[in-house]
Amino acid sequence: MPSARPVRIERRAVDERESRAANGPDWDRYADEYQATHGPFLGDAGFLWGPEGFTEDEAGVLGEVRDRDVLEVGSGAGQCSRWVINHGGRAVGVDLSFRQLQHSRRLDEETAIAVPAVLATATALPFGSNRFDVVFSSFGALQFVSDIGSAVAETARVLRPGGRYAFSITHPTRWMFPDDPGSDGLTASQSYWDRTPYVEIEERTGNVAYVEHHRTLGDWVALLAGQGFRITDLLEPEWPAGHERVWGGWSATRGRLTPGTALFGATWEG
Template sequence: MEEAWPHPAVRVERRPVDEQESRGANGPDWDRYADEYQATHGSFLGDRGFVWGPEGLTEEAAGVLGDVAGRDVLEVGSGAGQCSRWVRDHGGRPVGLDLSHRQLQHSRRIDEQTGVAVPVVLGTATHLPFTDEAFDVVFCSFGALQFVADIDVAIAETARVLRPGGRFAFSITHPTRWMFPDDPGEPGLTANQPYWDRTPYVEVDDATGRVSYVEHHRTLGDWVDLLAGAGFRITRLVEPEWPEDHDRVWGGWSRTRGLLTPGTAIFVADLG
């Protein structure tokens, strides 16, 4: 889950960006940001917790993964492994994968602090370093998918490593949010760009001229087509409501916006 846009000392562009450029920007961005992210949000996430988004919906409440006991589970975009530790606490055999080396260092730190270790791999969603049909469940809690240009490749890779009947669940920024400024206040309630404009959001470092951050938008219909095209059957679409007593501001997510419009979408799909 990213912070408010734009990052300091950058200029914002809207233009096509390929997978190589996206990966080259977002990996180093998360390496730079990992310490701040864990310091700011670690207590909210919990070292052994499973939160699907800024609304605070937990897997205990949502139950989208089903029973993970005895199952092989892959977390794509695992960060510091908080969700994977929850899976292990509930009897699953989790593996985490992330593009950021620094995030995986935080995962190792929490392994040592909690005594609940999760194996992790440095890698990308478009090239999962696992054999075919290796997992019963693949999930991604605000992880890699929004940062991937070749999303059809990432979905195909997920299908490849899942066993028949396996489950794929992921949370993303709700696609309707693309219409609005990423502002937690009232300016974030006024639509200022087309929902159907899929041009990537790009940040360029003013000092170096290099792309430093990329995020990609897909509509709800795009996600349906992607999943169906890869052989998935969508079973649920969860749009968490903002709790009345929840005052946390997380980037563009806030009570001001959350009580009026969805900020998170959770897709749940089974293979075959």
């Protein structure tokens, strides 16, 4: 989520170290607002794949989670992992934001459904190889990672053969449009194939405050195939009738005409 502080916008290359140094603190600053604003929509133990409200109960891309070891990358307050636990799975969370993990601990206590979670990055998962049956990320981590090849390789490393990988991201075609929920967000303003990161620079300090990275649909296919994944699902949830919630650049105005979320499901074949 872009910073609310005075910033200037740049498009330039940003490496993994700089991305991590910006996005971890940015999510720490934004976590309280995020959970207060979106927590009731997400549910304390709910599993939404994106702002459209598309649920894992509807999607079924994880496969069976009962009696499975499941890792959530970019787990935030652990809402999705609690859904996994309620469905009989053994869930663990990973997030770059300490403040988000504090909210996860708060919900552990409020719901009496505890999600073990660690402060770590998607590019260096703190687990042994062949540790999990399922790895997933619901709008978490992947768009904020520069070294995406390492993140996908780490997922493959910790999965057991035949394991499932599922993740949702901002639909790559959205990169062409301004992040505006109104009609101005329906006019393409830049190239879909321009992969130059979106960077916010804090005016007061000159430090990078936020970074987001773009990959095309073809890039994601190549990344997954290159690590031995067989893609089984690519879902593009439609905006539901009567759903009027505005979430950043997501809205009914845009969602009725163009996809806002891409949801991949894959099996790791080694």
